Amino acid sequence: MSGGWEPVIGLEIHAQLATRSKIFSGAATAYGAAPNTQACLVDLGYPGVLPVLNAEAVRLAVRFGLAIGASIASRSVFARKNYFYPDLPKGYQISQYELPVVQGGSLRIELDDGSSRTVRLTRAHLEEDAGKSLHENFHGLSGIDLNRAGTPLLEIVSEPDMRSAKEAAAYMRRIHQLVRWIGICDGNMQEGSFRCDANVSVRPAGSTQLGTRTEIKNLNSFRFLERAILFEIDRQIGVLEDGGRIVQETRLYDPDRDQTRSMRSKEEANDYRYFPDPDLLPLEISEALIAEVRATLPELPDARAQRLVAEAGLGAGEATLLTASRELADYFEAVLAAVGPGHARLAATWVNGELAAALNRDALGIEAARVDAQALAGLLARIADQTISGKIAKEVFEAMWAGEGSADQIIDRKGLRQITDSSALEQVIDQVIAANPGQVAEYRAGKDKLFGFFVGQVMKLTAGKGNPAQVNELLRRKLAS
Amino acid sequence: MQGDDRSIAELARALRERSTSSRELVAASLARIERFDGALNAFITVTPEQALAAADAADARLARGEGGPLTGVPIAHKDIFCTRGVATTCASKMLANFISPYDATVVERLAAAGLVCVGKTNMDEFAMGSSNETSFFGPVRNPWDLERSPGGSSGGSAAAVAAGLVPAATGTDTGGSIRQPAALSGITGFKPSYGRVSRYGMIAFASSLDQAGILARSAEDAALVVEAMAGFDPRDSTSADLPVPRYVAELGRPLAGRRIGVPPEFFDAGLDAGCAARLREALEVLRQLGAEIVDVSLPHLGLSVPTYYIVAPAEASSNLARFDGVRFGHRSTAAGSLEEMYKRSRQEGFGAEVRRRIMTGTYVLSTGYYDAYYLQAQKARKLIAEDLRRAFDRVDVIAGPTTPTPAFRLGEKTDDPVQMYLNDIYTIAVNLAGVPGISVPCGFVDGLPVGLQLIGPAFGEAAVLNVAHQYQCATDWHRRRPADPPAGAKR
Numbered sequence: 001m002s003g004g005w006e007p008v009i010g011l012e013i014h015a016q017l018a019t020r021s022k023i024f025s026g027a028a029t030a031y032g033a034a035p036n037t038q039a040c041l042v043d044l045g046y047p048g049v050l051p052v053l054n055a056e057a058v059r060l061a062v063r064f065g066l067a068i069g070a071s072i073a074s075r076s077v078f079a080r081k082n083y084f085y086p087d088l089p090k091g092y093q094i095s096q097y098e099l100p101v102v103q104g105g106s107l108r109i110e111l112d113d114g115s116s117r118t119v120r121l122t123r124a125h126l127e128e129d130a131g132k133s134l135h136e137n138f139h140g141l142s143g144i145d146l147n148r149a150g151t152p153l154l155e156i157v158s159e160p161d162m163r164s165a166k167e168a169a170a171y172m173r174r175i176h177q178l179v180r181w182i183g184i185c186d187g188n189m190q191e192g193s194f195r196c197d198a199n200v201s202v203r204p205a206g207s208t209q210l211g212t213r214t215e216i217k218n219l220n221s222f223r224f225l226e227r228a229i230l231f232e233i234d235r236q237i238g239v240l241e242d243g244g245r246i247v248q249e250t251r252l253y254d255p256d257r258d259q260t261r262s263m264r265s266k267e268e269a270n271d272y273r274y275f276p277d278p279d280l281l282p283l284e285i286s287e288a289l290i291a292e293v294r295a296t297l298p299e300l301p302d303a304r305a306q307r308l309v310a311e312a313g314l315g316a317g318e319a320t321l322l323t324a325s326r327e328l329a330d331y332f333e334a335v336l337a338a339v340g341p342g343h344a345r346l347a348a349t350w351v352n353g354e355l356a357a358a359l360n361r362d363a364l365g366i367e368a369a370r371v372d373a374q375a376l377a378g379l380l381a382r383i384a385d386q387t388i389s390g391k392i393a394k395e396v397f398e399a400m401w402a403g404e405g406s407a408d409q410i411i412d413r414k415g416l417r418q419i420t421d422s423s424a425l426e427q428v429i430d431q432v433i434a435a436n437p438g439q440v441a442e443y444r445a446g447k448d449k450l451f452g453f454f455v456g457q458v459m460k461l462t463a464g465k466g467n468p469a470q471v472n473e474l475l476r477r478k479l480a481s
Numbered sequence: 482m483q484g485d486d487r488s489i490a491e492l493a494r495a496l497r498e499r500s501t502s503s504r505e506l507v508a509a510s511l512a513r514i515e516r517f518d519g520a521l522n523a524f525i526t527v528t529p530e531q532a533l534a535a536a537d538a539a540d541a542r543l544a545r546g547e548g549g550p551l552t553g554v555p556i557a558h559k560d561i562f563c564t565r566g567v568a569t570t571c572a573s574k575m576l577a578n579f580i581s582p583y584d585a586t587v588v589e590r591l592a593a594a595g596l597v598c599v600g601k602t603n604m605d606e607f608a609m610g611s612s613n614e615t616s617f618f619g620p621v622r623n624p625w626d627l628e629r630s631p632g633g634s635s636g637g638s639a640a641a642v643a644a645g646l647v648p649a650a651t652g653t654d655t656g657g658s659i660r661q662p663a664a665l666s667g668i669t670g671f672k673p674s675y676g677r678v679s680r681y682g683m684i685a686f687a688s689s690l691d692q693a694g695i696l697a698r699s700a701e702d703a704a705l706v707v708e709a710m711a712g713f714d715p716r717d718s719t720s721a722d723l724p725v726p727r728y729v730a731e732l733g734r735p736l737a738g739r740r741i742g743v744p745p746e747f748f749d750a751g752l753d754a755g756c757a758a759r760l761r762e763a764l765e766v767l768r769q770l771g772a773e774i775v776d777v778s779l780p781h782l783g784l785s786v787p788t789y790y791i792v793a794p795a796e797a798s799s800n801l802a803r804f805d806g807v808r809f810g811h812r813s814t815a816a817g818s819l820e821e822m823y824k825r826s827r828q829e830g831f832g833a834e835v836r837r838r839i840m841t842g843t844y845v846l847s848t849g850y851y852d853a854y855y856l857q858a859q860k861a862r863k864l865i866a867e868d869l870r871r872a873f874d875r876v877d878v879i880a881g882p883t884t885p886t887p888a889f890r891l892g893e894k895t896d897d898p899v900q901m902y903l904n905d906i907y908t909i910a911v912n913l914a915g916v917p918g919i920s921v922p923c924g925f926v927d928g929l930p931v932g933l934q935l936i937g938p939a940f941g942e943a944a945v946l947n948v949a950h951q952y953q954c955a956t957d958w959h960r961r962r963p964a965d966p967p968a969g970a971k972r
Binding site: 041044045046047048049050051052053080082084086089090091092144271273274275278279280281 | 684801804808846855
């Protein structure tokens with residue numbers, strides 16, 4: 001990136017709320033049904049029908065507001081956003097405009113260099129989704145699928161607090177983590193349950209005024225978000241350095257070409273003619289409802305990570321990894337509870353290491369782990385009591401992952417129990433010393449590096465089962481004598 | 482053949498005593514429609530088969546000793562209410578081919594109460610009009626003078642009841658659309674408080690003003706029918722979750738001690754002298770019945786017409802956006818692009834008055850004009866509502882004219898929308914404030930009926946109906962009938 005320019009980025013994230021029915025009708029919200037089978041008369045915008053607000057959608061919005069320390073508006077207003085489009089049945093979208101349900105709040109993001117910063121949120125408001133226009137396989141016509149019309153969305157709007165594509169991606173990840181953590185959104189980006197618009201501008205470093213921004217629409221992966229913003233920052237700097245002006249416009253990111261292109265300019269933008277929806281009364285939220293929702297809020301990711309650091313003695317980085325999702329944190333704590341509080345570091349190393357790698361390799365979520373928390377704890381217990389070494393444990397873990405049984409069954413079946421009998425180990429060591437007189441002489445003459453060679457030979461003869469600490473100690477003693 | 486002069490209460494009694502049958506009443510109603518609607522054009526759709534089948538079902542229930550106080554009585558629905566399996570046109574080319582897949586709550590509740598629907602009545606297109614001349618299906622004629630308008634927008638319902646085609650018909654009232662045609666047609670028209678009757682299934686014109694009600698021959702009949710259609714509906718978020726009082730039980734209460742407010746603003750220069758004279762006579766009747774006539778002021782009444790003609794078109798411009806030719810209704814076959822399809826479908830499907838209001842509404846909501854028009858209108862609306870609320874601290878009901886003049890000639894005001902809009906000058910404030918109002922006949926000027934309007938506080942329907950009923954007990958204007966029009970089939 002060119003020096004002398006500071007990017008300024010704000011995000012608008014649309015999270016589909018995990019309700020069973022739509023925000024203003026009783027139709028189901030499940031994904032993947034045959035076109036137009038989940039759209040009732042209200043979703044179709046039939047003459048005479050009226051919207052009725054889904055109380056569960058309100059509770060989920062309140063849940064989000066409480067999780068980010070926002071204020072929950074005791075009175076908020078639904079407005080109509082008017083524009084014509086074939087997949088917008090009523091000719092308007094019901095949204096919140098001047099008075100959103102969630103106001104303010106903030107979130108901490110962590111950066112790769114270990115530093116962190118706070119991103120402020122402007123607001124989060126409830127609205128309904130539109131349907132889908134299908135332009136393929138209709139022989140020059142367009143198909144309309146209104147299954148998605150009326151699906152509840154929470155639009156989460158940040159302040160322009162981010163200064164790089166990486167920060168923006170970190171923020172988007174953090175919101176993604178949070179909405180799943182508190183159970184308000186499944187976070188499925190392929191199905192469009194979680195998508196993002198990015199507002200990007202640049203300004204001369206040190207300036208306090210905002211430059212003209214462009215909005216990049218419908219980014220549905222973290223990588224695309226980062227790529228699109230990087231491209232857009234470079235594009236804007238290029239324009240400005242060539243003496244041009246940035247045009248306020250909406251742009252689309254094309255992942256195949258890795259670039260953004262103009263969709264429509266401000267002049268072409270609709271005048272949405274927002275006004276309060278007279279079909280819906282102002283949304284009133286009582287203190288009692290807020291208290292009720294608050295009582296069901298789980299321990300949040302930050303608090304949980306801090307507790308893991310304080311109670312279990314984990315490092316901050318380890319704790320952050322373990323709280324990437326609530327399911328992972330639950331898994332870890334279940335392992336810890338079973339293996340005992342003294343072994344937190346061991347448990348963290350294994351969950352973040354072998355387990356994470358295995359899940360990643362098989363593209364599985366933690367909920368589908370082939371080794372459950374109790375089973376992993378069983379393995380860690382054998383490491384802790386020195387029945388097996390860490391190295392052997394990896395072999396046992398792979399066997400467990402392959403479904404070959406519990407740690408103890410595998411250790412017994414394969415005879416992997418560690419040799420801790422000193423006389424047995426001494427016998428092996430004597431054998432090794434006798435078989436390698438040259439190396440012994442060199443070692444004794446000061447070539448310390450050869451120590452590893454002797455350890456390797458002993459381990460080879462014990463098939464890796466020699467207790468490493470004991471082997472080291474006995475070897476050192478015998479070689480010195 | 483004469484129309485049936487019996488009240489709904491009398492018809493219901495005769496049905497329960499089995500001295501008449503629903504089939505007999507419904508067949509008589511259908512016969513009068515067949516004979517006289519050629520001259521009146523009060524109906525858009527008549528449904529003889531469904532009506533006779535429903536009448537037979539009602540008779541079967543009555544024969545088993547079942548059924549309620551309205552079972553078997555014929556009724557008609559304004560064509561703004563969705564009726565399952567029956568054309569629901571809103572008197573627009575846009576919906577001329579629309580068969581509703583569901584029943585409006587009002588339709589459902591009245592059917593459940595045993596009323597038998599004989600057809601759908603004509604109206605101004607999308608309820609936008611005060612003369613019934615904006616209908617795609619042609620104007621309705623006033624039974625008192627076929628060259629005159631019956632008023633609008635519920636003009637078909639008003640003419641049908643006035644001519645004795647049905648004992649009662651539903652209507653909707655956004656700025657006077659029940660009370661004004663009732664006044665011009667010499668019948669009783671009752672609009673309950675906003676929120677009292679569900680709007681579900683009633684095709685929206687201006688959502689914050691629209692309210693369903695009834696056009697009937699008397700306040701007593703109106704009370705009976707409204708009791709059956711009112712009450713909370715979970716499908717309408719703006720419907721009031723309040724119990725519906727037994728209006729009928731309150732009707733007999735004497736007027737002694739009732740305080741009736743008369744605002745000088747209602748007796749302005751715009752009020753026809755003949756109408757003013759009839760109204761003063763009506764007030765004298767109320768005074769003699771024991772009511773106390775009190776002066777009250779509604780200082781912001783003059784703001785109601787301009788306020789209304791911002792709020793109502795604003796909401797209408799958005800409510801009517803769904804008529805885009807995509808899913809139902811008229812779709813232009815001449816369009817080559819999506820945008821052209823929208824433009825042509827709407828241009829062809831909507832009449833001139835509807836297009837005028839959509840454009841007005843779009844304008845007042847636009848960036849740069851919203852604050853000057855829409856927000857100002859909301860403020861004015863609050864002032865008007867506050868005037869009425871304050872007045873009701875002092876009086877039980879407010880009395881005044883329903884319209885400035887008796888029925889005007891068809892074509893007389895069609896070239897001057899503002900003159901047409903001013904016809905609603907006395908009725909609009911009631912909608913802006915969301916309070917109940919009724920128009921009852923109170924005499925004639927040059928052979929044309931005049932209406933007395935009675936207005937109550939929010940959810941104070943009982944007081945309005947009580948005063949109206951007591952007035953009707955002391956007068957017989959509501960029993961006057963126009964001569965039958967010339968018989969003849971519909972053109």
